[in-house]
Amino acid sequence: MNSTERLIILDRDGVINQDSDHYIKSLAEWIPYPQAISAMGRLSQAGWTLCVATNQSGIARGYYGEAALKQMHQRLHDLVHAEGGDIAHIVYCPHGPDDNCNCRKPLPGLLREIRDRLGLSGLEGSWMVGDSLRDLQAGEQMGCHNVLVRTGKGSYTEQKGELPAGAAVFDDLASFAHWLLKTHP
Template identity: 55%
Template structure:
């Protein structure tokens, strides 16, 4: 069991996000500094896991094979920085399918905990750019980090204006690179 586990959302944290979905390998574009951040985390002994909603699969916008090609590209691009991905967990369902794995539900996080022989993920950093990313890790005790990349700035500003609150103890950082800097210092 690793003590240094970190869970990352994908779109908006590692790569650019789009309201039109990331449907092709050409649309999968790393956020500046994210690849180096994963390398920094891996080199410092963190086991990096990705947990991502991918409803574009359920909507028929792209295939599971296309998504896997994006993840292979990620693995290729982080390798020169010493980066490794220990696992990718994804939900292919649309919201109306009412699954238990689509964030903000905690199904993917329960699966990650089981893989590491844990009942809970107390203190495990969960890095996301949306409220649902952070909410998914809360029942298992994750430490939420909101990054301002992707939809993160809108998530942060919306919470300030409409009274919705980020989960207790949420740490707000400018990017995944800033999170890696903090955790590796």
């Protein structure tokens, strides 16, 4: 397999940690799913490169600053490291929906940043895991295999029935990791 076929790009809120309609504004509010953290450790140990691509419009809205986000992401790195894993890169969009940036999912700017950071020519064959349609739309534009998890807003997204063709659906990140490690060792 080439390097893009061993790359998993994860949305953060609703996939790795609990989501909130009121935004995750501090380290105290950032509550990881334990099974997601252990799944990330297992995937990393099996040779998968893990990256995170997350919209964080709460910064533009003034709900929290980049220092608070950095604390959350450091805690994520620490937890995954404690499970024997590694996160290669975390990218985020700090803009609001009306800021006309090119990085806010469903636009593929964050995924392009990951591609460039990892020195890849493309992302075809990699995996995009999210809980919303916009996550999968960003992945689709970059040629990723799309995975919807039912955690976070995933069940609601699934019920709307607007998933890109070929998108796989799993209960959570742990069940996706279990399947992937069995089918793509």
